[in-house]
Amino acid sequence: MKSLLFLLVPVFAFAQVPSGEEILKKVDENSWAKTRIFTSKMIVQGRRATRTITSKSWVKGDEAAFTEYLAPAREKGIKMLKMEDQLWTYSPQTDRIIRISGHMLRQSVMGSDLSYEDMMEDAEIVKKYDAKVEGSEVVLDCECWVLLLSAKDKDAAYQSRKVWVDKERYIILKEERYAKSGKLLKRTEILSVRRMGGRWVAGEILFRDLLKSGKGTKFIIESVEYNADIPDYIFSKASLRK
Amino acid sequence: MIKFLIKGLLRDRSKSLFPVLTVTAGVTLVVFAICWVGGVQTNMMSASAHFRTGHVKIMTRAYAEQSDLLPVDLALVGTDSLLGHLKASYPGMIWTQRILFAGLLDVPDESGETREQGTVAGIAISVLDPGSPEHKFLEMEKSIVRGRMPQKSYDCLISETFAQKLKVNPGDEVTLIGSTMFGAMSMTNFTVAGTVRFGISALDRGALIADITDVQTALDMDNGASEILGFFTDDIYHREKAVDLAEQFNIKNTDPDGEFSPVMLALEQQEGLAGMLDMVGMMSSVIITIFIVVMSIVLWNAGLMGNIRRYGEIGVRLAMGEAKGHLYRSLLLEAFAIGIFGSLIGTVLGLIVSFYLQYHGIDITSFLKDSTIMLPDVMRARVTSSAYFIGFLPGVCATFLGAAISGIGVYKRQTSQLFKELEV
Amino acid sequence: MLMFKLALRNILGAGLRTWLNVIVLSFSFVAIIYMQGIYDGMQDQASQAEIQFAYGGGQYWHAAYDPYDPFSLQDSHGKIAPELQDKINDGEATPVLIVQGSMYPNGRLKPVLLKGIDPAQKTVAIPSAVLAKEKDAIPALIGARTARNSGLKIGDYVTIRWRDANGTFDAQEVKIMEIMNTLVQSIDNGQIWMPLEQLRQLSGMPDEATLVILGQETDSPAQVSLGWVHKDMDFLLKDLKQLVKTKTIGASVMYIALLLLAMLAIFDTQVLSLFRRRKEIGTLVSLGMTRVQVIKLFTFEGAMHGILAAGVAALYGIPLFIYSAKAGWKLPQVTEGYGLSIGQTLFPVFGAGLVVGTIFLVMITVTIVSYLPTRRILKLKPTDALRGKMS
Structure with a gap:
């Protein structure tokens, strides 16, 4: 869930021209909120039909996230809970709490171009990647820093990434993830930036698995609330059954 | 004269009984052998047909291209009307729909949380309907190790090895996690009604059989199926018919541009089975030829012996002044009658044995201890159309030929010798 | 030795009838060995292919x-x-x-x-x-x-x-x-x-x-x-062996049918011999041969068909086997015809065990079938036999 979340970056302004490290830090800092509550739509373009899945998520810092699916009818009531590096899902039809682990983490989430693993990824990229400024480019009519990120540890899912950071709002407008070989695997594009909850937020995001032919998965943030009080019981397995 | 000859045949056992018995036995064996070879041919294909290919199979074009991946998202939709159409258009066939899917089977602990998980290969078939042809095709009742057959909605069977791995017993509830036709996650509870052993390593590792209506609901494919299998009512694969059927169906129903338009493939158009069929067909013809040749010689010999046995009788008849030509012709006629009669009985007997073995078969499980692969464990004969007449060929011709050759001896007999021979 | 000569002379004297029987029996020999050779070849080839391409020596x-x-x-x-x-x-x-x-x-x-x-x-x-x-x-x-x-x-x-x-x-x-x-x-x-x-x-x-x-x-x-x-190989080749075994069971039914057909011929011949040679039997018994000796003679004559058949089968069978084992059976395109082609020709395998086993099986059966009709000699009265009567 987090990789989506770090795109919901609020905007701070910095005066000086920062290093890659600093830019990344700012992006991370800006994305950070004690809590977030947001509703979103995921548009999955399949070979046969296009589906829109609506969900509401409660997120506490980096540790925990809880999502409830609201629509369509089939998915309504499905819940997901992420605590640290564990993921559970609950479906009302079965009244079962199922741990998603191992092989299943690599499956696509609701038929989208994102895997559970993609969603589980830790948001704090500054801890995991070294950043280098590669230049400037214009994305969505905004001047952006182009940062090349290379993984500090060997166990990162992507050894390198490229991010385009808005020079003014310090929001990531585009991201590419690369294989060890340097081959481009996935691309995330921000299609629009909106002001929500008093911050600048990526309102419409397009994810694409570039090895596959397909139109990708669109993610639309409908509303977001920052630093609201979320009771702790939300982030418990018991709340999955509620 | 024919009446006279027949009377003679009927009244003299050595003239009739023995030769007829020989012809009968020979023809019975040949008819049976032909049916058996046909059966072996069918046996070899029946496992493939029942488990995977059908005699014909309908899929969407997109599914057919990737069928190895079991892509439920490319499945057929509107199968109810398609099935109705098929049943109306091809009344000589049995049609059945299946869904093949991959997923995860999750076993809960007491609190309903995950205790064990395993990947599962699912087969959804019409199993709750007692009249479903699938019971015969997959022989599930026979394969049950523990528990019972599914009797109500959301009952399922899983393979015994898999059940042991997941520590699941009949009666336990498990959750199937799969992906719907539209890619959404689907979770559905099933009750393990029983466990089965297929004897195919790949399936025994993790297979689940459930009723198709339940799986349609689970995978959000209402009125949809991965494939529709068609079987000839005699459960025998007829090559030309099947290929022809597929061709006709595709001309009418397949849209070359529509990736979801249905396409029909005959058994031999799948998995490279045509080559296999050709090979088996070739071997069968060789075997049948050998049989017919062998039997012809046997009956030819029997014909020769028949006349030798009647040496004395022929002598008397010649001595009494019967013309050699007349005698020879009567011998030929008798041989012909014996041939026809023996072949008739032989064909009937051969067919009876073959029909019996077509329906009951020989159970060979005792020969195959600890079999690990899917094999037809009952060997059956198959009565082919040629079995009805092919026995007559050697049965009549060879007997006739034998009599004709040995009968020539009649002309060599010298009247002067006859009485000397008849003295004793 | 006397019996051998006598038996040989007797059956050769029957001319065409004997040779027809011999041909039929020799067909049975060759056909059984050939079919089983193909099955053995299949197993051999399939396991050889698996061994060569996947399993090696374990x-x-x-x-x-x-x-x-x-x-x-x-x-x-x-x-x-x-x-x-x-x-x-x-x-x-x-x-x-x-x-x-x-x-x-x-x-x-x-x-x-x-x-x-x-x-x-x-x-x-x-x-x-x-x-x-x-x-x-x-x-x-x-x-x-x-x-x-x-x-x-x-x-x-x-x-x-x-x-x-x-x-x-x-x-x-x-x-x-x-x-x-x-x-x-x-x-x-x-x-x-x-x-x-x-x-x-x-x-x-x-x-x-x-x-x-x-x-x-x-x-x-x-x-x-x-x-x-x-x-080990037993583990790796288990599935394959089972598969060939089923096919062999299916084929054995054919062998039995083929043998039965050949036996029919022998049986027929024996019955005719007994019938035709009643006087001879009577004479032999009158001259002092025991009935058991006569039975032995006739059984031996019948079994002699098997020996001759083995010889005839060898005449055309051996060249056929050698040719087939060398040239193989060109299989129809089992897999799509592109790329490197492996294992498209099936080579039958005719092992010594198969040949000896088949000959043994046929000889035993021929002997039994030859013996069966001769049992009535036991009940034979030489006087009746001499007069050409046999009950």
Whole structure:
């Protein structure tokens, strides 16, 4: 869930021209909120039909996230809970709490171009990647820093990434993830930036698995609330059954 | 004269009984052998047909291209009307729909949380309907190790090895996690009604059989199926018919541009089975030829012996002044009658044995201890159309030929010798 | 010896009738041996193919390896046990590393197993040498079935993606160097063969393997470190043997029918002989031969058909067998006709056991069938027999 979340970056302004490290830090800092509550739509373009899945998520810092699916009818009531590096899902039809682990983490989430693993990824990229400024480019009519990120540890899912950071709002407008070989695997594009909850937020995001032919998965943030009080019981397995 | 000859045949056992018995036995064996070879041919294909290919199979074009991946998202939709159409258009066939899917089977602990998980290969078939042809095709009742057959909605069977791995017993509830036709996650509870052993390593590792209506609901494919299998009512694969059927169906129903338009493939158009069929067909013809040749010689010999046995009788008849030509012709006629009669009985007997073995078969499980692969464990004969007449060929011709050759001896007999021979 | 001469003279005297019987019996010999030879050939060839291409002289598996559980692959690789490494260094074994991945032919995801093999290996007959020919791209070798399912052709490039030992994504294009048309599915279906060292490097698993294939002549090391499990040929070829066994059972019914047909001829002949030679029997008994001796003579005469048949069968059977075993049966196109072709000709195998066994079986049956009708001699009164009467 987090990789989506770090795109919901609020905007701070910095005066000086920062290093890659600093830019990344700012992006991370800006994305950070004690809590977030947001509703979103995921548009999955399949070979046969296009589906829109609506969900509401409660997120506490980096540790925990809880999502409830609201629509369509089939998915309504499905819940997901992420605590640290564990993921559970609950479906009302079965009244079962199922741990998603191992092989299943690599499956696509609701038929989208994102895997559970993609969603589980830790948001704090500054801890995991070294950043280098590669230049400037214009994305969505905004001047952006182009940062090349290379993984500090060997166990990162992507050894390198490229991010385009808005020079003014310090929001990531585009991201590419690369294989060890340097081959481009996935691309995330921000299609629009909106002001929500008093911050600048990526309102419409397009994810694409570039090895596959397909139109990708669109993610639309409908509303977001920052630093609201979320009771702790939300982030418990018991709340999955509620 | 024919009446006279027949009377003679009927009244003299050595003239009739023995030769007829020989012809009968020979023809019975040949008819049976032909049916058996046909059966072996069918046996070899029946496992493939029942488990995977059908005699014909309908899929969407997109599914057919990737069928190895079991892509439920490319499945057929509107199968109810398609099935109705098929049943109306091809009344000589049995049609059945299946869904093949991959997923995860999750076993809960007491609190309903995950205790064990395993990947599962699912087969959804019409199993709750007692009249479903699938019971015969997959022989599930026979394969049950523990528990019972599914009797109500959301009952399922899983393979015994898999059940042991997941520590699941009949009666336990498990959750199937799969992906719907539209890619959404689907979770559905099933009750393990029983466990089965297929004897195919790949399936025994993790297979689940459930009723198709339940799986349609689970995978959000209402009125949809991965494939529709068609079987000839005699459960025998007829090559030309099947290929022809597929061709006709595709001309009418397949849209070359529509990736979801249905396409029909005959058994031999799948998995490279045509080559296999050709090979088996070739071997069968060789075997049948050998049989017919062998039997012809046997009956030819029997014909020769028949006349030798009647040496004395022929002598008397010649001595009494019967013309050699007349005698020879009567011998030929008798041989012909014996041939026809023996072949008739032989064909009937051969067919009876073959029909019996077509329906009951020989159970060979005792020969195959600890079999690990899917094999037809009952060997059956198959009565082919040629079995009805092919026995007559050697049965009549060879007997006739034998009599004709040995009968020539009649002309060599010298009247002067006859009485000397008849003295004793 | 007298009996032998007598029997031989008697049956040769019957002329055409004897020869027809002999021909029929010889057909049975040849047909049974030939059919069974084809089945044996099938088993031999299929197991030879599996041995040559996949199993070698047995395998050692990493303890966690389970070919039916692709998800176990993540953990089923490790450093090769030193005892096995010695064999590999001596060229008596070859390691294979298996990594789970996906390929994307035409933008469609297909799960594949990436299998690394030493291009220079000689242990199995996989044409791995083609993997040494390409320097600019990662060379890959696939089977005809994989090629058909993915629409790949020789010279095509296809993207593969996998995760290295640490879980990091990696993707590369590989170039299809060759497509092998093999009947051995365990080296074809959903697999891409690559140079071992390259796969080790790409997957971050230096010096590691999932399994080690021993050469056909290689003895298993006396002791192998924990973590490597020996899989012998009985285990590896179990499924195949069962399959051929069922086919053999089906064929034995044919053999029985064929034998019955031949026996019918012998039985017929014996009955006729007894009938025709009543006087002779009477004479023999009157001259002092015991009835049992007469039975022996007649049984021996019948069995003589079998001996003659064996001789006749040898006359045309041996050249036929030799020719067939050499030339083989050209199989129809079992797999699609492109790429390297392997095992398209079936060579029947005529083992000594098969030939001797068949002759023995036929001789026993002929003797029994020859004996059965002669039992009535026991009840024979010589006086009646002399007068040509037999009850």
